[in-house]
Amino acid sequence: MLDQIFSSAFTWTLIAILAGWYRYATKQRPIFPVVNDYQGDFFRRKAYREYNQNAKRLIVEGLAQHGSPITLRTPDGLKIVLPSALSDWVKTNRDLDHQELIREEYFAGFPGFEAQYTLHAPDNILINLLRTKLSQNGEIIPTVNRHIGPALQHYWGDSGIWSPLDWESDTMGIISRAAASIFVGPEKAADTEWQTVVQAYVREYFAAVRELHAWHAPLRRIVQWFLPHSSACRELLGQARAIMQQVVQKREQEARTAEQQGLAAPQYNDVLSWTMQVPNNKHPAGDIQLALAMAALFTTTELFRQILIDIAKHPELVEPLRQEIQKSLSDHGLGLAALAKMELLDSVMKESQRQIPVTVGLERKVIRDTSLPDGTRLPKGSHIAVDSTDMWNPEVYEDPEAFDGYRFLKRRHAGENASQFVQSSREHNVFGGGRHICPGRFFAATELKLCLAHILFEYDLRLKEGYDSQPMAHGVYAIVDPVAQLEIRRREKTGELAF
Numbered sequence: 389m390l391d392q393i394f395s396s397a398f399t400w401t402l403i404a405i406l407a408g409w410y411r412y413a414t415k416q417r418p419i420f421p422v423v424n425d426y427q428g429d430f431f432r433r434k435a436y437r438e439y440n441q442n443a444k445r446l447i448v449e450g451l452a453q454h455g456s457p458i459t460l461r462t463p464d465g466l467k468i469v470l471p472s473a474l475s476d477w478v479k480t481n482r483d484l485d486h487q488e489l490i491r492e493e494y495f496a497g498f499p500g501f502e503a504q505y506t507l508h509a510p511d512n513i514l515i516n517l518l519r520t521k522l523s524q525n526g527e528i529i530p531t532v533n534r535h536i537g538p539a540l541q542h543y544w545g546d547s548g549i550w551s552p553l554d555w556e557s558d559t560m561g562i563i564s565r566a567a568a569s570i571f572v573g574p575e576k577a578a579d580t581e582w583q584t585v586v587q588a589y590v591r592e593y594f595a596a597v598r599e600l601h602a603w604h605a606p607l608r609r610i611v612q613w614f615l616p617h618s619s620a621c622r623e624l625l626g627q628a629r630a631i632m633q634q635v636v637q638k639r640e641q642e643a644r645t646a647e648q649q650g651l652a653a654p655q656y657n658d659v660l661s662w663t664m665q666v667p668n669n670k671h672p673a674g675d676i677q678l679a680l681a682m683a684a685l686f687t688t689t690e691l692f693r694q695i696l697i698d699i700a701k702h703p704e705l706v707e708p709l710r711q712e713i714q715k716s717l718s719d720h721g722l723g724l725a726a727l728a729k730m731e732l733l734d735s736v737m738k739e740s741q742r743q744i745p746v747t748v749g750l751e752r753k754v755i756r757d758t759s760l761p762d763g764t765r766l767p768k769g770s771h772i773a774v775d776s777t778d779m780w781n782p783e784v785y786e787d788p789e790a791f792d793g794y795r796f797l798k799r800r801h802a803g804e805n806a807s808q809f810v811q812s813s814r815e816h817n818v819f820g821g822g823r824h825i826c827p828g829r830f831f832a833a834t835e836l837k838l839c840l841a842h843i844l845f846e847y848d849l850r851l852k853e854g855y856d857s858q859p860m861a862h863g864v865y866a867i868v869d870p871v872a873q874l875e876i877r878r879r880e881k882t883g884e885l886a887f
């Protein structure tokens with residue numbers, strides 16, 4: 389009897405897997421030429437290797453050769469790459485959706501990945517708050533600023549002797565604590581347990597996504613119960629929910645006590661309190677915090693790392709940057725106006741971002757059958773993206789392989805507004821565009837400028853002698869050198885600047 393049940397359960401599981409596999413395989417019919425298909429490459433080993441190591445070349449040469457959109461075969465399926473001339477078409481087309489794509493590629497429905505669901509939930513609570521309350525909010529600047537000094541003291545210390553940074557934690561730690569001052573507020577921003585949970589979740593989450601992509605799509609819902617990074621996500625989510633629940637209860641209790649005493653309740657200016665004020669918000673506070681960390685930490689930390697490397701490689705930038713920061717702060721005081729005047733720093737940040745950009749932008753899923761301007765049909769379910777290799781195109785950027793900290797400052801002074809860090813354009817679209825343009829880009833700019841201002845005045849930086857650092861390509865993405873050897877030394881207090 390048991391044998392029969394087992395064999396029938398086994399049979400049904402097999403049928404389900406095969407059906408899923410068939411659906412997955414039949415979904416995968418290319419419309420445009422596949423640029424990484426090779427004769428005899430039955431297991432797609434060469435296709436994926438080429439995609440992982442040479443996506444930029446595949447895109448540039450493929451678009452030039454075919455004079456039409458192309459298809460990239462990626463370990464996660466087929467991706468259509470459109471030429472950059474179609475950027476505006478993508479930005480304005482309502483049959484294309486960014487959030488659907490992210491939900492699918494980043495497994496929003498999986499247990500432990502609820503933070504991803506919360507980030508892109510259909511009620512848009514979080515994204516709306518980022519747009520309306522976080523972007524260009526000058527009131528948060530002193531709070532972020534106050535947290536950076538202690539964070540640097542904690543992670544970077546105050547030794548006057550050159551010493552290596554712990555590249556992974558000493559960079560993410562600074563960004564995480566600066567961001568937490570506004571995401572979670574005073575109770576937990578610098579709390580070691582909370583910081584450990586949040587940073588670990590971000591690391592585990594992206595590792596879990598990579599881990600799952602290595603499995604065939606129909607099997608992922610099953611194997612995620614056993615894979616180590618996915619399991620760690622479930623564990624960390626539970627911890628984050630418990631910690632945040634305590635903070636929410638504490639704030640609710642404070643409000644009740646104040647009311648009983650006829651006093652005004654304490655006011656908080658952070659994302660936690662903004663979300664507590666949204667009527668009918670059903671998202672657990674822990675999920676909201678992890679959603680924010682997921683969107684904000686990895687992206688901003690990666691750029692922070694690249695800027696540190698670029699400044700270390702170009703020490704001639706340090707003095708002009710210090711002078712600009714000092715003048716901006718003394719002319720305007722600490723606030724949005726001063727940060728806006730840090731134009732060279734803005735240019736350096738944008739140029740560093742150009743060193744590690746994705747080779748495609750505007751990634752979207754087709755949610756209803758749609759047609760390109762030339763009439764070619766894009767069926768529902770296709771994954772598309774737009775070529776962004778113009779960032780290395782010599783017709784767009786002179787000497788594109790070189791790092792020039794003044795590049796965007798010069799373009800800005802020549803009247804090109806899109807040269808500001810927070811602007812996205814066809815030639816530099818790392819923040820995307822249209823209705824899904826990154827709502828956190830102003831906050832990222834604020835955070836980075838404040839962190840870098842502190843660092844430039846408080847530390848000297850250099851790469852370890854003989855060490856050269858290069859970003860690493862990984863498919864259409866690039867990551868900063870993961871083992872960069874950066875050394876720091878606390879500067880003598882000069883009294884030049886007091887934050």
Ligand code: HEM
Pocket residue numbers: 486487507508515518680683684685687688691749750751818819820821822823824825826827828829831832
């Ligand atoms: C240097 C740092 C950052 C980079 C490079 C970056 C990049 C991006 C990109 C490329 C998109 C997709 C846009 C599109 O396809 O049109 C995006 C979306 C998003 N980003 Fe950022 N981001 C950064 C920092 C942040 C920060 C600090 C936050 C939060 C405070 C944030 C929150 C979001 C959210 C919520 C979305 C989804 C928007 C939507 O789906 O409508 N990002 N970001």
